[in-house]
Amino acid sequence: MIELDSTDHLILRELIEDATQSASKIGRKLNLSQPATWRRIKRLQETGVIKGQRLDLDREKLGFGVTVFLGIKLATKGRVSLDDFERAVAAIPEVQTVEHILGVYDYRLRVVARDISDFERVLRRRIMMMPGVGDVEANVLLSEERRPGPIG
Template sequence: MTLDDLDRALLRLMVADAAQPASALGRQLGLSQPATWRRIRRLQEGGILRGRRLQLDAERLGFGVTVFLGLKLATKGRVSLEDFERAVGAIPEVQVVTHVLGLYDYRLRVVARDLADFERVLRRRIMTLPGVGNVEANVMLSEERRPGPL
């Protein structure tokens, strides 16, 4: 799919505030509301726009601790990756599961209310998953930059 300058400008506006109505986006781009909708629909159908996400503040919702786990499977051949991914994906505190190449097989982003809550999640949920071997935990101290536009 080829993007023109208006498509790129539209994407920049939507990254800044995805809740803007098509009419407001169109005014900023010098387009009508229907023309803006057509561009948005084309970007969706082309797979460029894959949805709009609501971003919640985990700390204000009572989840004051974020931990990044490096997780190595102990028995790669005995446990299917799909079974592990399905099991880890069912844990609500696990926000992101990334299959990686390197020292660990997976990187997980886990949220918890506090360190005691994280320890409970680690012991009762994560360490009991099929095939879990070595685990390394890194507690997030601060987040300086959040994911943004490409």
């Protein structure tokens, strides 16, 4: 684990808010020079604290108005390779995330669809047809609030 000081935490908060900000803009906000800010950001990237930058798309504006979280319990553990299941489900374009979890279900999927009938099509024709799928629980996302995470 890398030691982060308060300045590193402030830089991370700025990048979480807007990852497109330049080092000079962040530096001005934090009373740091551009080179000092850039070196700190580079160190955070090189040590793996910053793993990358992601584009945050508005799914509704792209026509995907429904998000559903699926809990999936595999029916035949041992007969279906977890890697094979993960590869197969990740190949479904509507599946945004695949999380192997501990609990009642083996996997949690985040699935986007144009509407409920489109989700039903994906569920019936793609997900339920996969070998090894047993119990499935669906939870429709009503609203979402983004939180920055455990940055001290």
